[in-house]
Amino acid sequence: MLPLVRLLQLASPALPVGAYTYSQGLEWAVESGSVKNEAGTARWIGDALSHNLARFEAPLAAALMQAxxxxxxxRVAALNADFNASRETMELRAETVQMGWSLVxxxxxxxxxxxLPGWRDRLLAVDEPAFPTAWTAAAAAWQVPADQAIAAYLWAWxxxxxxxxxxxxxxxxxAGQRLLSELGETIPALAEQALALPEFEWSNFNPGLAIASSxxxxQYTRLFRS
Structure with a gap:
């Protein structure tokens, strides 16, 4: 049961990495009127989850765990560099680097x-570790099964x-709990897809998210850092 307990710790909103300070473009979508109610929120978050997270970040995290x-x-260093390079805007890149640094x-x-022998030194050797790089290092070191780790990673996001x-x-x-119930039902299938997706099919093509972030x-007034 201990790997499960460690996984709950990693996926907890109490993990002090500053995740709560980021909206990943959602705040601008609200400001612009693209998202203004529960149904619009479900579409925005659901699309990002299925088209972006599950098709790029989650399979990359699975590959990081394997490495x-x-x-x-x-391989860890190469995947970390790929993820940092995939951040389309200044604030999205700053977000993953800040959260990665905090978790390290x-x-x-x-x-x-x-x-754990060698794990701290291996993680410190990564140049500018992104958040998924540090997160998967902990999951792997604590012997969390990959399928559970990827499902938890998606749930935390x-x-x-x-x-x-x-x-x-x-x-x-x-309304928040309804959204978690509705969108949470998709996570098992999305995690399974991420674990099986070959690297040549990875894609984070999501121009709406990139525009919202930029x-x-x-944005003149805002609550979140991204």
Whole structure:
């Protein structure tokens, strides 16, 4: 049961990496009127989850877990560089680097991670670690099964997006729970797809998200950092 407990810790909104301060373009979508109610929120988050997260970030995270487990640090470095390069805007790149740095620092302070032979040094050797790179290092070191890890990774992203929507749209708490129930049902299939998707089919092509993020960088008033 211990790997499950560690996974719950990694997927918890209490993980102190600053995820709650980011909306990943959702705040601008609200400001522009593209998202203004529960149904619009479900479409926005659901599309990003299925077309972006599940087709690029999640399969890349699965590949990172495999590389960490195989001791293939060159592969880890290459995947980390690919992910950083895939961030279309300044704030999206700053987000993953900041969260990655925060998680690396946290893991370095946790005895349960630092006691594992070689893991801390391997993680510190990664140049500018992105958040999925640091997150999968912890999941692999704590022997979390890959299918559970990817499902939890998607859930953590979904939960953060719904929490951002509750504040920004705004939505009530019951609406937030309905969104988590509805969109959460898609996660098992999306995680399975991500684990099986060959690298030549990975794609984060989502121009709407990129435009929203770039517009958010100069938005006059905002609650979130992205």
């Amino acid at each position: 960490w487990n195989d001791g293939d640090d060159a 620092r946290l893991l370095g302070d946790l005895d349960v991670f630092a006691r 979904l939960e953060n997006q719904v929490m951002a929507a509750v504040k920004a749209v705004p939505l009530g708490q019951s 517009r958010h960088e100069t």
